[in-house]
Amino acid sequence: VLGIAGTGADNRTVLLTGLAGLLSGALSMGAGEFISVRSQRELLAASTMGSAHVEAYPHLDVNANELALVYRARGMSPEQAQAHAKRQLLAWPNVDAPPASAARHELVGSGLSAALSSFAFFATGAAVPVLPFLLGSTGVVALVIASILVGAALMLTGAIVGVLSGAAPLPRALRQLAVGAGAAAVTYGLGSLFGATLG
Known part of the structure; x- marks a missing residue:
């Protein structure tokens, strides 16, 4: 102005x-926030074991190094992949507990609500x-x-x-x-x- x-x-x-x-600014901010939150949720979903993984996991002969290779193939750095693999293996005995991904998704929030909030605040x-x-x-x-x-x-x-x-x-x-x-x-x-x- x-x-x-x-x-x-x-x-x-x-x-x-x-x-x-x-x-234009409010729409741009809203769209950017929507894409950002959706992308973060998709990345979390890709790095979390789903029900199919839970069922198949006991039958696999896998160790932390092999699991780390899988996470590296998904784009993680070697250090992140190794740490994530160790966390998954340590958490495995407690498979009956609710998956951590649900809480993580709640922390990220909804893409639509984030977009609307960003639009409203900018406007x-x-x-x-x-x-x-x-x-x-x-x-x-x-x-x-x-x-x-x-x-x-x-x-x-x-x-x-x-x-x-x-x-x-x-x-x-x-x-x-x-x-x-x-x-x-x-x-x-x-x-x-x-x-x-x-x-």
Whole structure:
């Protein structure tokens, strides 16, 4: 939003660009999160023994080295494969216990819920600088209001992160504000430069 405003574009152009960026960014984040979670679940499923493996395992003459070769063929590093094979062999006597994969899948979560959450959070954050333009403010007034709203949102986010991580909220809030303000200043400067060059 600040980059387009820096080019000297009119209020309508800034608003449409901001809304387009909001939707495209939120959809991109949601799609990326969905693919990431689904891929992680598939990798977990590929590295976990299923029911067929459980039934066949007692009849196999296999040791940790041979099992490690199987995991290496699936793409694990030699160290990871060896460690995973040892864990599987040590866990084998307790085959009646619920498979660990269920808990691991629960920790990873659902791809759809992760995508929706990512979409909602990104859209909420991206809507903050667009609000003044959406409500009819124009020019410098809209930019000042947008900057204040974004600064407040950044400080609130930083303070929440500080509280959740057990650190002092004020330094985290100020750090978040400084990083965001720096990025906004660079974006506005580039927009002004492009506007002057192309205009």
